[in-house]
Amino acid sequence: MRIALIGGTGNIGEGLAFRLRLAGHDVLIGSRSGEKAKAKAEHFNALVERLGGKRGIEGMTNEKASLIADVCIITIPWKHAFETAENLKENLAGKIVVSPVIPMVVENGIFKYIQPEEGSAGLKFARILDKSRVVVAFNNIPAKRFANPDEVFSWDVAVCSDDEQAKRTVMDIVNSIEGLRAYDAGSLENSRIVESITPLLINIARKNKTRELGIRFV
Numbered sequence: 470m471r472i473a474l475i476g477g478t479g480n481i482g483e484g485l486a487f488r489l490r491l492a493g494h495d496v497l498i499g500s501r502s503g504e505k506a507k508a509k510a511e512h513f514n515a516l517v518e519r520l521g522g523k524r525g526i527e528g529m530t531n532e533k534a535s536l537i538a539d540v541c542i543i544t545i546p547w548k549h550a551f552e553t554a555e556n557l558k559e560n561l562a563g564k565i566v567v568s569p570v571i572p573m574v575v576e577n578g579i580f581k582y583i584q585p586e587e588g589s590a591g592l593k594f595a596r597i598l599d600k601s602r603v604v605v606a607f608n609n610i611p612a613k614r615f616a617n618p619d620e621v622f623s624w625d626v627a628v629c630s631d632d633e634q635a636k637r638t639v640m641d642i643v644n645s646i647e648g649l650r651a652y653d654a655g656s657l658e659n660s661r662i663v664e665s666i667t668p669l670l671i672n673i674a675r676k677n678k679t680r681e682l683g684i685r686f687v
């Protein structure tokens with residue numbers, strides 16, 4: 470499957486890029502700059518080879534990646550992610566679009582979930598991308614640890630969507646990554662709960678001086 474990371478040059482993009490490639494997917498790194506995306510893709514391919522996998526990560530503009538991918542994961546900070554989705558709306562029509570996006574701010578050292586008017590980032594994407602199949606996933610993954618190839622983890626991923634088939638496809642993608650386990654978390658309506666867990670994880674890690682935290686349902 471060809472999976473695009475729209476804004477895949479950043480923190481969460483890094484772990485997703487090489488781990489999705491190691492799982493056998495073709496990965497497209499999107500960026501506002503084609504040159505930046507190509508340089509990142511080269512870096513990720515070298516890492517994949519070092520880890521015993523085969524090259525297969527390509528860098529390009531977000532426009533091109535969204536046009537040719539089967540599934541697009543929007544890995545852009547929330548303040549810019551919705552505008553990017555608007556701009557790519559036609560390219561994303563009919564496609565599975567995955568949101569790991571967490572709308573949040575930090576106030577007096579405390580991370581707070583900023584609930585969009587629609588109810589969640591996932592629901593906001595569904596309103597903007599009304600011709601796409603929106604799925605919420607990967608929201609509670611700690612990006613730095615995920616990007617560390619030496620990190621051994623066992624994290625759960627809550628997956629929400631109103632499109633059952635799209636949700637199943639994304640759950641299969643999640644389960645293809647070693648160390649991740651997908652759970653069906655219901656409709657997009659539930660994404661507000663899933664998204665709001667991330668600031669809680671960050672606050673707990675900071676207060677208790679632990680490293681970044683993921684989640685596990687036991």
Ligand SMILES: NC(=O)c1ccc[n+]([C@@H]2O[C@H](COP(=O)([O-])OP(=O)(O)OC[C@H]3O[C@@H](n4cnc5c(N)ncnc54)[C@H](OP(=O)(O)O)[C@@H]3O)[C@@H](O)[C@H]2O)c1
Binds near residue numbers: 476480481499607
């Ligand atoms: N970091 C985490 O631990 C974590 C965990 C779970 C979920 N998430 C979510 O994943 C998303 C990405 O987080 P991140 O930490 O990976 O973000 P990031 O590293 O800060 O940024 C990712 C990419 O977004 C693009 N970008 C920045 N400003 C933009 C703009 N104005 N317009 C379009 N693209 C822009 C940049 O790509 P180019 O410059 O190449 O275009 C950048 O490399 C966020 O929504 C976040 O809530 C993050």
